[in-house]
Amino acid sequence: MSTREALAVATCVIVFGGCAGTAPRETPNLGRAATQAEIAGWDISIAPDGRGLPRGAGTPADGALVYAQKCQVCHGDKGVGGPNDRLVGGQGTLASKTPVRTIGSYWPYATTVFDYVRRSMPFFQPHSLTDSEVYAVTAYLLSLNGIIGEQDVMNAETLPKVKMPNRDNFILVQPWKPRVQ
Amino acid sequence: MRPRRRDRRFDDARDAAGNGVLDRRAFLRGGAGAVATGAFMAYAPSDASAASPPETPSGMTTPGAPLSPYGSPATFEREVTRTLIRSQPGTTGAGASRTPLEALEGMITPSGLHFERHHNGVPTIDPAQHQLLIHGMVARPLIFTVASLQRYPMESRIHFLECSGNSALMYGATPPTLTCGQTHGLVSCSEWTGVPLRLLLEEAGVDPRADWVLAEGADAAAMSRSVPMAKAMDDAMLALYQNGERLRPENGYPVRLFLPGYEGNMSVKWLRRIKVTDTPTMTKDETSKYTDLRADGTSLMFTYPMEVKSVITRPAPGLKMTGPGLYELSGIAWSGRGKIRKVEVSADGGQTWAEAVLAAPVLAYALTRFRIAWKWNGAPTVLKSRATDDAGRVQPTRDELIAQQGANVVYHYHAIQAWRVESTGEVKNVYA
Structure with a gap:
């Protein structure tokens, strides 16, 4: 040297x-410094406490309209009976011999619904929905599962507060616990 | 069919286990070359049934095919393809294709036969346009081009990749009537070359309070998984090359994450973003999928390492035995927790076992080829293999596995596989 x-x-x-x-x-x-504007454009992931959720809002009624146009052909009327993943129902079946895993019965975090729909749905047009449309579809699916009310508005404040029914039934194998801040 | 010529080497070999499993040194007694040249070709028609070749075959009397820019398998091998290619209803790229294990030998999977598991197809990515962002809880968020990654110090390692859902049909009430590869072919093994992720994270300067990184792909599913920081700083690799050439598109071209030993889904392909975080992001594929639902309704989350496992690939469903006589049993074993220490083989349904020869090199997180001689008497029987890794973990029986975790799990199946050999030479998948 x-x-x-x-x-x-x-x-x-x-x-x-x-x-x-x-x-x-x-x-x-050899990495070049990333600007905050670049990061904002790339960063689409949502933490389970809601960090990263964008502006915008939607209700189950708004979401029903989006769902009928963009989701129903694959996932069925009201989230049941389509050729692809069932999204609604199944609560109370997980310990049976025929468990039905849906958003309502299985998913531990409501933020995951927003994150997943925004990053990869609709299947043939991912990244085509507005953030408010994603909030609305999320609200509709949570409402169909009886987790929120039909009038509830989902946005960056309300969505992380939704407690999913199966949240406490996951056992984390990887040693990890939230740090005390 | 005339009986096979007797071979003194095997007459001398004493039985190592019941029903004709020979001492594991039997094949070695005549020197390794005697094995490699195939004193007998298992699973091929006997010499007696083959027509005599002309003394001067046509290939010797005319010039052969021209030089070519990129080689392909022999035309006579065109039936050796990825198999059981299935996609979600209404889609073409959201599913899996499997490695035809029973058609392959050795420890390396040809890149074109590496299994596929995509969630929304294979993106076409121009490496000149692709960039990798590292950000989140770092001192310096950085963007790397693919060309810049190629200037970093690289490592080459031979590792298996196994989909967490490999062999999932074996959880079913009845054994699948499929070939070996169709049942167990969501595992492949390659030499991966790339840049240790740790180097780039160190350049970015990781906040000591960070415990996780999120990896995200540039595909239409924007596949994303959270990876513990300890793994990211240990042996995680940004792979650029597979078996010496740049990654195939279906394996993440131009750059993928590779996490040795962990369930395949976490080795995110087409990597575009690494976000350093304090918590797991709880993406769809680490919550609603790739979690293990147990009989009591609770689920295990973050079950990363693929467990110790083995399967006999010759003979196996998809191949047919060609009459009584001497065979070599051949298979693969692997563990997401380290190296394979031993593989035992039984030809009497598990009553007696003999230790197979492990083909060198035996590497951590790699497929290990095992072989042992077997003199088949032509009677129906059941073949099994049982692997033990260097952590001392032993493959369970199917009953033990299901008793331990219930039958509602769809991931991490790794029980002892039983193949029933019929007197006709057919090989069937059985629960035994």
């Missing part, structure tokens, strides 16, 4: 010292 390189590494350690808690090492450092 030349003196100049050694100085550069030393400077890096001083400026960013301990930033990763690792010994200094030479790496190519």
